[in-house]
Amino acid sequence: EVQLVETGGGLIQPGGSLRLSCAASGFTVSSNSMSWVRQAPGKGLEWVSVIYTGGATYYADSVKGRFTISRDNSKNTLYLRMNSLSAEDTAVYFCARVLVWSHYFDSWGQGTLVTVSS
Amino acid sequence: QSALTQPASVSGSPGQSITISCTGTSSDVGGYSYVSWYQQHPGKAPKLMIYDVSNRPSGVSTRFSGSKSVNTASLTISGLQAEDEADYYCSSYTSSSTWVFGGGTKLTVL
Numbered sequence: 001e002v003q004l005v006e007t008g009g010g011l012i013q014p015g016g017s018l019r020l021s022c023a024a025s026g027f028t029v030s031s032n033s034m035s036w037v038r039q040a041p042g043k044g045l046e047w048v049s050v051i052y053t054g055g056a057t058y059y060a061d062s063v064k065g066r067f068t069i070s071r072d073n074s075k076n077t078l079y080l081r082m083n084s085l086s087a088e089d090t091a092v093y094f095c096a097r098v099l100v101w102s103h104y105f106d107s108w109g110q111g112t113l114v115t116v117s118s
Numbered sequence: 119q120s121a122l123t124q125p126a127s128v129s130g131s132p133g134q135s136i137t138i139s140c141t142g143t144s145s146d147v148g149g150y151s152y153v154s155w156y157q158q159h160p161g162k163a164p165k166l167m168i169y170d171v172s173n174r175p176s177g178v179s180t181r182f183s184g185s186k187s188v189n190t191a192s193l194t195i196s197g198l199q200a201e202d203e204a205d206y207y208c209s210s211y212t213s214s215s216t217w218v219f220g221g222g223t224k225l226t227v228l
Contacts, residue, residue: 035217037164044121044222045156045164045207050215058216061119094163103211104154104169111163 002026002107004095009112016085016116022078022095022109030073033098035105036080038091048093049080053100062088085116122147122208122220129226135196138223140208141189146218148189152211155184155193158222159204167206168193195225203227 008020022034036048049059049069057069068081078095092113096105123141130136140147140155147153153171156164166175168184171191181196191210195202208220 037219044205045158045209045219046121047209047217047219050217052215056215058214060216102169103150103152103217104166104209105156105164106166106169106175108163108165 002097004097004107004109006093006095006109006112009093009114011115011117012085013118014086014116017081017083018085018114020080020082020093020095020112020114022080024076024078024097027097028073029071029076029078032100034069034071034078035096035098036069036078037094037096037105037108038089039094039111040088040091043091046091050098051078082114085114087116090114090116119212119214119216119218122210122218124206124208124220124223126221127224127226129228130198131228132198132200134198135194136198136225137195138193138206138208138225140191140193140210140220142191142210142218143189145213146210147186147191149213150211151186153184153186153191154209155182155191156207156209157202157204158207164207198227200227 003025035050092111097107155168158164172184
């Protein structure tokens with residue numbers, strides 16, 4: 001069974017940094033593309049970042065230069081390093097799988113809440 | 119990376135059909151057959167309902183169908199049921215190798 005479990009969220013002060021983790025089971029992270037999607041409280045979904053099977057990474061303009069997506073193949077885990085956080089980054093962060101050769105998110109984690117506030 | 123355009127809300131009575139539109143550009147919706155739709159109930163993770171414009175994943179009801187014309191994709195739900203009440207989001211792959219979501223549509227079953 002495919003499972004994605006996000007951890008690492010919490011309360012962080014503006015300007016601070018945080019690293020989110022997404023532990024995968026039931027499949028191999030490096031054999032698929034993986035993405036982060038966020039949802040601000042009461043708002044819609046916003047695509048954040050992707051890491052393709054070959055290692056190429058892409059980011060939404062809103063986080064480019066501040067966020068870094070990566071993966072640890074030995075731990076079968078996806079990460080999102082977030083720097084220079086602001087209130088606008090407050091959201092539930094979901095990790096999602098993109099099957100190889102596909103262009104949609106077929107499996108999602110339950111999300112982890114990041115709150116940026118002083 | 120402008121969000122795709124969806125109506126904020128739609129409603130229908132049980133048994134009726136509704137359609138949710140999703141308008142983008144030639145760089146996303148119009149450029150690829152890579153539109154997907156997600157259902158999200160409050161406090162839950164999104165669930166894939168339609169992929170590649172009109173394909174249903176295993177386990178998704180045949181009451182859900184998708185289509186596309188030029189830069190606008192549509193999700194149709196027939197035979198509305200109370201459990202269909204949720205938020206629905208469209209998404210498209212883009213020419214920048216990224217994704218974009220719609221603003222979301224709240225479906226109310228009257």
